[in-house]
Amino acid sequence: MRKLTMKSPDLTQSNIDRIAEWFPHVITETRDADGNLKRAIDFELLRQELSGDLVEGDGERFQLTWPGKKRAILLANAPTDKTLRPVREESADWENTRHLYIEGDNLDVLKLLQESYLNKVKCIYIDPPYNTGKDFIYRDDFRMSKREYLESSDQLDVEGNRLFLNTESNGRFHSDWLTMMYSRLKIARNLLRDDGVIFISIDDHELEHLRMICNEIFSGNFVAQITLLCNPKGRSQDKYFATNHEYILVYSKSELPKGYFSVSKDEEQIEAEYPEIDEHGRYRLLELRNTHREFGRHNRKNLFYPFYVDPETADVSLEPGEGRVKVEPIWDDGFEGCWTWDRNKARRELHLLTAKRSANGSWKIYRKSYAEGAVKMLKTIFDDRRFYTEKGQAAFSSLFGTKAKLFQAPKSVELIKTLLRTVTKDDDIVLDFFSGSATTAQAVMELNAEDGHRRRYILVQLPEPTREDSDAYRAGFRTIAEIGKERIRRAARKIREETGAGIDGGFRVFRLDSSNIKDVYYTPGEFVQTELSGFVSNIKEDRTGEDLLIQVMLELGLDLSLPMESRRIDGKTVHYVAGNSLMACFEDNVPESVIRKIAQERPLRVVFRDGSFADDAARINVEELFRILSPGTDIRVL
Ligand SMILES: C[S@@+](CC[C@H](N)C(=O)[O-])C[C@H]1O[C@@H](n2cnc3c(N)ncnc32)[C@H](O)[C@@H]1O
Incomplete structure (x- = not known):
């Protein structure tokens, strides 16, 4: 009969296990503070094993470091003795739903999810505090006297944890933010599937730092830095330029194949781009001749050959015949270009070829490109007006039927849907561990209603108190988590009413709390x-x-x-x-x-x-x- 530990995994120990698999002889034993034996690594031996490539302690290397980075690694690896408690009375359709809403600090929550969701999450979207100098940041090691606390500008969340206002006068302004982000991203990565992807909203304040820690954590698997036009008027209070954009950083857990993020073209685009129709559907004609002049008979001999066109029917053949006109990839000025297909491909796909006579009487060869299955790559500048911040605010306000600012700057639902469309389908799990007003939940439900897939979300949100002088407080919301849950209920109702789709509009609520096990269980010596x-x-x-x-x-x-x-x-x-x-x-x-x-x-x-x-x-x-x-x-x- 094995005993459960009732603790989240100790990631340092699991790192030791991984090293032990490769180099069992470097594992040794040492005693912890209580005199218990525990496994450890003999670094001298490991160093010998890696002597060719090891970076020695003080050696110079390219990296971003800051005071607190080591602590961030320790924080990420240390187990938590907290747990999640189910809150049925605040959940919706507990029995049938597959969505989760978790209230609590995301560092502890991510640790607790390590076993259940290891390599299971397809997509993470996060919109963390940007560190503008006006953000409250969660302090992971809360050790402060009451006097210090009263003198500071800090506030407590409903569980008594400390959120501090990170102003630029803080000597560790960037370091504190980086420490907070690094530990969370490091363990969040474990939850991603091998083909998983993370999207992170950010602005100029921490962009370059975030890119550097992501390069490190995601082993250089940078995908894109999207520039989002979010505020077309620009911020007039800025010092030099009126900023009207922010960014979305995209990283993947492993290297992904070309075209991985491509999405289907939408109806409107298909109608505009594919004007012809035949029994196989909509299509457009693309010239078979390579339109790049650097390619031609001189360097692509196998792509230079003649077609023969029947001038009556415009049928294309590779064989000469009675009355057929010979057509070669020759430019108007006589330059000998080339086709984009070789002769074999042309023979196989001859049914897709057709010819047209141009104004000067010469013939051109075209291939039919059908709309079905047509995909496109998204561009790195997002300037769609549906993505503006004001649209996010409007969507949120219309759900609550109020103009009051219950939540500051929720993201555009269409923006998150566009990101999710690139990589999620079926019952993929989408995780947002800075979920705020729960825009991600609405985006997941709307997408499911549109395409019939069954994506699931896991949202994490600190029960951050609303300020007493805020609209949210006046409307009866005591925490941001309360706003998030109410938004999901309202969004689910609206989507069902408007689309009639049988989506999963429920969610199971869990709340972070101290362990269920009494402390004596952990530290009998005390x-x-x-x-x-x-x-x-x-x-x-x-x-x-x-x-x-x-x-x-x-x-x-x-x-x-x-x-x-x-x-x-x-x-x-x-x-x-x-x-x-x-x-x-x-x-x-x-x-x-x-x-x-x-x-x-x-x-x-x-x-x-x-x-x-x-x-x-x-x-x-x-x-x-x-x-x-x-x-x-x-x-x-x-
Ligand atoms: C910028 S908002 C996210 C807004 C969200 N994308 C939306 O559209 O509503 C960031 C959120 O992260 C929450 N947050 C900050 N630190 C957190 C932590 N340590 N754990 C969980 N949530 C946290 C804040 O309370 C805030 O609601």
């Missing part, structure tokens, strides 16, 4: 014996069976959107996840009859609580029952 006797159960009193179930699912790497149900078996509550993928019973004194019934369902995994068994004999009995009735079951306790 408690004296008399206190220990108070801990009959290792579970906090206010936690429910479903709370425990979610923490177990996170540790076992199960998707939080899987179907879950609870049944009563002989008076005890038994949880089922995705049928019998996971069964769990966290009650006290679970009788043998219940354990037998669980085993008879042959679950893949089963979890009990340590305290579920009266004594060691009962525990051994459980193992025995499973050995007989369901030997394949993975049995765990917490």
